[in-house]
Amino acid sequence: MSIQTFSDVLRRAIADFETHGFDSEERLARWQRELMGAAEGHTAITADNLKRTLTSIYTAQVTKGGLLRAHNIPAWKFNQIAPKLQRELQRRIMAAAQLIKLNREEMIARTMRRFSGWATSIPIGGSEAVDRKEENASIKKALKSLPYDERRVMIDQAGKFKASLSNITATETGAIAAVWRSHFRAAGYNARPDHAERDGKIFVIRDNWAMQNGLMKLDGHQYTDDIEMPAEFVYCQCRYKYLYNLRDLPDEMLTDKGRASIKRG
Ligand SMILES: [Zn+2]
Numbered sequence: 001m002s003i004q005t006f007s008d009v010l011r012r013a014i015a016d017f018e019t020h021g022f023d024s025e026e027r028l029a030r031w032q033r034e035l036m037g038a039a040e041g042h043t044a045i046t047a048d049n050l051k052r053t054l055t056s057i058y059t060a061q062v063t064k065g066g067l068l069r070a071h072n073i074p075a076w077k078f079n080q081i082a083p084k085l086q087r088e089l090q091r092r093i094m095a096a097a098q099l100i101k102l103n104r105e106e107m108i109a110r111t112m113r114r115f116s117g118w119a120t121s122i123p124i125g126g127s128e129a130v131d132r133k134e135e136n137a138s139i140k141k142a143l144k145s146l147p148y149d150e151r152r153v154m155i156d157q158a159g160k161f162k163a164s165l166s167n168i169t170a171t172e173t174g175a176i177a178a179v180w181r182s183h184f185r186a187a188g189y190n191a192r193p194d195h196a197e198r199d200g201k202i203f204v205i206r207d208n209w210a211m212q213n214g215l216m217k218l219d220g221h222q223y224t225d226d227i228e229m230p231a232e233f234v235y236c237q238c239r240y241k242y243l244y245n246l247r248d249l250p251d252e253m254l255t256d257k258g259r260a261s262i263k264r265g
Helices: 004-021 024-040 047-063 066-071 075-080 082-119 132-172 195-197 256-264
Strands: 179-180 202-204 238-243
Touching: 004 024, 004 082, 024 082, 047 082, 047 132, 066 075, 066 132, 066 238, 082 132, 132 238, 179 256
Parallel strands: none
Antiparallel strands: 179 202, 179 238
16 A cells, blocks of 8 residues: 555544544544554565565675675685575574564554544544644654655665674684774764764774784774674664784784784785
């Protein structure tokens, strides 16, 4: 069903309450049923297009080697972790479908509550004073934003999936640190101030091989697991640029042993 259908049902419901008022539970229940029916067809994102979106990211990042190039790691290492990345795809498809479903139910419930609140406030016999237009608009607004919200959730889920593929790749193939990247300069992007602040800062991957071998040190930096992941918070579009080599680190993060190891090449 289309949004027009929901609007039509809503218009009829409002007109009916204006005429009769809240004279019976039955009247309210009947309109609630009709509105629910119209609202349920009111979807922007289906499980199918969710799956398609996440799968296309997987294809670009894994099958076509996007991650391989971005991380600059040997192909054999990348192939080894392919099953893990594949599992992540399945996990994300399930989680995202669940999230969108919960989101919908919540939005519909909120709209129905608002409608019921309004309807039960109309005295028996109806009311001349009902501002039909305003009431109609405010109830409709909540439901109209539903497809938009679903699209936002989908974009957010796509970002989270990309970040997590990158994270799996990095931690499984020997990254030692990561540089936080924020889009805080991008027009229209509402960056979290602390994320903008992190832009360009290095975070160390705990227990990485270079730390274990005494080649590098924290030097006042934090571990990646001390803070949230990029794209973990809702609508966050930050990302990590992962570092794999000692020579990618600033000198003060190296130990003497580390410096010697770089010199040896
Ligand atoms: Zn962020």
